[in-house]
Amino acid sequence: MSRVISVVGTAGGVGASVLTAALATRASHHGAAVVAIDARPCGGGLDVVLGVDEEPGLRWRDLLDAAGTLDGAEIFGRLPLSRRCGVLSFDREAPVVPSGEVLLSAVAALQRVSDLVFVDAPRAGEWWEAEVAELSDEVVALTGTSVPALAGAASSLAHLDAVHDAVWLACRTDRGTTDLPERLAGLLDLPLLGAVPTDGRVATAILEGRPPPGKGPYARAVDVLLSTLNPLLRPGRRPA
Numbered sequence: 364m365s366r367v368i369s370v371v372g373t374a375g376g377v378g379a380s381v382l383t384a385a386l387a388t389r390a391s392h393h394g395a396a397v398v399a400i401d402a403r404p405c406g407g408g409l410d411v412v413l414g415v416d417e418e419p420g421l422r423w424r425d426l427l428d429a430a431g432t433l434d435g436a437e438i439f440g441r442l443p444l445s446r447r448c449g450v451l452s453f454d455r456e457a458p459v460v461p462s463g464e465v466l467l468s469a470v471a472a473l474q475r476v477s478d479l480v481f482v483d484a485p486r487a488g489e490w491w492e493a494e495v496a497e498l499s500d501e502v503v504a505l506t507g508t509s510v511p512a513l514a515g516a517a518s519s520l521a522h523l524d525a526v527h528d529a530v531w532l533a534c535r536t537d538r539g540t541t542d543l544p545e546r547l548a549g550l551l552d553l554p555l556l557g558a559v560p561t562d563g564r565v566a567t568a569i570l571e572g573r574p575p576p577g578k579g580p581y582a583r584a585v586d587v588l589l590s591t592l593n594p595l596l597r598p599g600r601r602p603a
Contacts, residue, residue, distance in 0.1 A: 364474040368592060369402075369484035369499040369527075373519035377507040378535055381565060383483040384412045384445075385575040385585045386503075391448040392577060393589070395478040398439065400470065401452035402482050402491050404460045409483045410452035413445035413574045420444075422454045426469055427461050435472035445574050449477075463494040470498050487522045501592065502527045503556055507535045508543055520551050531556035533588065556591055559584040 370386065372379030380403075387399035401409035404423075410416040420443035426433075442449035451469070453459075461469075474480055482499065485492045504523050506516040523530050532553040534544035537560075548555035562581035568574065576582055 364471075365477045365479055366500045367470065367474065367480045367482060367498050368501045368503065369482040369495055370503045370505060371484040371486055371523065373504055373506040373523075374512045374515040377505050377512055378559075378565075379505045380407060380409055380412045380483050381569065381575055382503070382505055382533070382535075382559060382585070383481050384409060385559075385565075385581065386589060387448045387479075387481040388413070388446045388574050389577070389582060389585045390479050390481070390589055391446055396476070397448045398442070398473045398477045398480045399445070399448050399450050400473075400480060400482045401450075402466065402495050403485050404453050404458050404490055406483065408452055408455055410443065410450050411455075411572075412569060413448070413450050414572045415443040415445045415450050416452075416455065416572075418443035420450075422452060423461055424454045424457055424459050426465055427459055429461070429465050429468065431468075433468050433472035435474070435476040438469065438472055439476050446577075449473075460490055463491060466491055466494050467498060487519065492526070496526045499527060500529065502530045503533050503588075503592075504530055504553070505533045505535060505559075506547070508537055513547070516547070517551065520553065524553070530554075531592075534558045535561060537561050557584065557588045559588070 370379050370383040387397050391397040421441040484495045532548045533556045536558045544558045560580045565575050565581050
């Protein structure tokens, strides 16, 4: 069974969906068989971030009545692909939400046929929060450095640490905030996964309907995050 790594934002607008998309596509670029799962029915759409929202393929609506053990190979084979990464997201015109049992069954099926599963995870109180907590091996909690983002980080991270077994802190940084991630991780007593920079090319790519770019400072930072997460792909490892 592959590992499930969930990404959740500690506040709106910090870029958790973008980071999920970037981790998934960079991992697939390095040769892993990857699935990116949208677990936020009221979010902007992981398929939108990955540029496959208009591509044909299976969506959550197609699994609404699924029951029992699901065929992971069949599901994976019907998913829209973004840079070789399979994407399971919602139909924005009819965003029906299957049961939590369907979510767990679908993820388990996809774990059997992939190397990594990345989840754009719900925030506190959203649909599927408990189910995503159950299936996640690691959680990457992304915060920003603005005053509102930092104000929301403490309460959000306290909740995440109580709900999830293994939480990493990641920080989206602006120029001039190089030491803030380490200080914040120390204050919150969480292991620091790393930082990703604010990169105008990422915003441009999303606006143009393309996934996060595979080059530039953001992509390099995501590769560093993946290099830290990779040892955790062995069973039993948790953030120190």
